[in-house]
Amino acid sequence: MVRSIQIARLIVAGLFFSTGIATSTCQAQKIEVGGGLGGMLYKGDVLPALNPRFYSPAANIFFRYNATRSFSTRVGLAIGGIRGEDRASRDPLQLARDYSFNSRISEATVDLQYNFLNYKNLPTVKNWTPYVFAGMGLFSVRNSVVRARGYLNFPLGVGVKYEIKRPWSIGAEFGTRFTNNDYLDGLGDVTFGATTSKVAQSNPALKDSYTYTAITVSYTFYKIVCP
Numbered sequence: 001m002v003r004s005i006q007i008a009r010l011i012v013a014g015l016f017f018s019t020g021i022a023t024s025t026c027q028a029q030k031i032e033v034g035g036g037l038g039g040m041l042y043k044g045d046v047l048p049a050l051n052p053r054f055y056s057p058a059a060n061i062f063f064r065y066n067a068t069r070s071f072s073t074r075v076g077l078a079i080g081g082i083r084g085e086d087r088a089s090r091d092p093l094q095l096a097r098d099y100s101f102n103s104r105i106s107e108a109t110v111d112l113q114y115n116f117l118n119y120k121n122l123p124t125v126k127n128w129t130p131y132v133f134a135g136m137g138l139f140s141v142r143n144s145v146v147r148a149r150g151y152l153n154f155p156l157g158v159g160v161k162y163e164i165k166r167p168w169s170i171g172a173e174f175g176t177r178f179t180n181n182d183y184l185d186g187l188g189d190v191t192f193g194a195t196t197s198k199v200a201q202s203n204p205a206l207k208d209s210y211t212y213t214a215i216t217v218s219y220t221f222y223k224i225v226c227p
Helices: 002-029 092-097
Strands: 031-043 056-065 071-085 100-115 128-142 147-165 168-179 209-220
Touching (some): 056 209, 071 209
Antiparallel strands (some): 031 209, 128 147, 147 168, 168 209
């Protein structure tokens, strides 16, 4: 009788141990790392609308945790550039101002992603899904006028990802970074240069923003098939 109880205890302990290993391994399947190449576009006082002519290179890396088939959390780092010229405008005031800038952007963001289709962590499933994402982050900007960091941004965008060959996936993404400041172009809420002319000022009612478009490649850490 005592021996039977000991054997039962060993079996129960073994089940708990194996369940813990399986759970840990299944969690590993939800971990995804990757990176992308693309570009940034600015929208603000100098360019009130997105202008593909000023598309500038950018790159990013990210860590994504696929919590469920529908929801993922992502942490990302990106660097890139934005630029603009008053000469691209038809506004007489902008043409008179004749201002141009070239800024470097560095950012760290956290966002929540919602997959419209079930993205299953199973080796026999062909995975693909469109998704939307939203979050917040911090960024720094550097140009000939401003060198500052710690600004808030609020990413919002759409994308699609496709698992081409397990564990590799590719994707495409477009997102806008809304900001709470007016300094991406170096104008801000003060006059530009030594002149006090209204022509040289920015519009304080229009906050700057920038977009990031990228083609991504990612790797998912698969180990076993979870039941």
